[in-house]
Amino acid sequence: MxxxxxxxxxxxxxxxxxxxxxxxxxxxxxxxxxxxxxxxxxxxxxxxxxxxxxxxxxxxxxxxxxxxxxxxxxxxxxxxxxxxxxxxxxxxxxxxxxxxxxxxxxxxxxxxxxxxxxxxxxxxxxxxxxxxxxxxxxxxxxxxxxxxxxxxxxxxxxxxxxxxxxxxxxxxxxxxxxxxxxxxxxxxxxCLPDPPEPEVGFDKDVPSEVLKVLSTAKSGKDLGTKEKFEKIADKKQKKIKKNKRQPRTRSKTTCC
Incomplete structure (x- = not known):
């Protein structure tokens, strides 16, 4: 079967x-x-x-x-x-x-x-x-x-x-x-995302402002110029020297 x-x-x-x-x-x-x-x-x-x-x-x-x-x-x-x-x-x-x-x-x-x-x-x-x-x-x-x-x-x-x-x-x-x-x-x-923009946008009048700053820097009037920083550093150095105490010297005396 x-x-x-x-x-x-x-x-x-x-x-x-x-x-x-x-x-x-x-x-x-x-x-x-x-x-x-x-x-x-x-x-x-x-x-x-x-x-x-x-x-x-x-x-x-x-x-x-x-x-x-x-x-x-x-x-x-x-x-x-x-x-x-x-x-x-x-x-x-x-x-x-x-x-x-x-x-x-x-x-x-x-x-x-x-x-x-x-x-x-x-x-x-x-x-x-x-x-x-x-x-x-x-x-x-x-x-x-x-x-x-x-x-x-x-x-x-x-x-x-x-x-x-x-x-x-x-x-x-x-x-x-x-x-x-x-x-x-x-x-x-x-999950920290990267900054949303790789570049930072700026206003249209920014280039003219940048040129204005650069033109001022050429004349030495800008606070951010190399010459200005050198002048400030030179003044500080002179001030330090002026305030520096001179060492005392002992004078010899002779008796008669």
């Missing part, structure tokens, strides 16, 4: 999002269905390399819902960086193969989600040198209909750091049906 094995394949939704090597995960949202949405950004301290090619990738399900996004306007924003400064780009794993991104210099670069309560998230971890001195801000549980947003941290009107989504773990809590929640770890990294 031959036994026939019947495999029943249940339809499952598979989504996979990836921020790319120059994208930083800064937000994490959970839809009502339990599916995650990864938000990516390009902070002002991360400048694209000259040979950059767009490598972020997001999928859309049958209902038109995407599993991630790149923050609007980040790619188009003009950024300046010292040519000698190191290129800030992440080193990401080749595919979705990890269950966790636990290291201090890692963040969640991508998420593969399978709509099944027993199926964990499969992550694509990226290592980034800028995270070496990062600090963990905290860990929170994000459920359906909730979101956590990091991003720029500003103090006294100046950006000083950036909060990233460092790690995500899927959990199914008892008594909540098959809806999944997620433990999300946020890390804060230093």
């Amino acid at each position: 031959t036994r026939l094995l019947l495999f029943l394949i249940l339809p499952t939704a598979i989504l996979a999002s990836f921020c790319g090597k120059s994208g930083v995960p800064y937000s994490f949202e959970v839809l009502a269905s339990g599916a995650p949405v990864l938000g990516c950004a390009q902070p002002s301290c991360v400048v694209l390399p000259e040979d950059f090619e767009e490598d972020s990738e997001f999928l859309t399900d049958t209902t038109g819902q995407t599993d991630g996004f790149f923050r609007e306007g980040d790619r188009k924003q003009k950024r300046f960086r010292n040519p000698n400064a190191p290129v800030l780009s992440a080193n990401c794993s080749s595919g979705f193969s990890q269950l966790s991104c636990p290291r201090k210099n890692q963040w969640v670069g991508g998420i593969e989600y399978i709509d099944h309560p027993r199926q964990p998230l499969i992550l694509q971890c990226c290592s980034f040198d800028g995270l070496r001195f990062s600090q963990e801000v905290g860990m929170t549980v994000v459920g359906p209909g909730e979101a956590i947003t990091g991003g720029e941290v500003v103090r006294n009107g100046r950006q000083i750091s950036f909060d990233v989504i460092a790690n995500v773990r899927k959990i199914v809590q008892p008594g909540h049906g098959h809806k999944a929640s997620y433990e999300v770890t946020v890390r804060r990294m230093n």
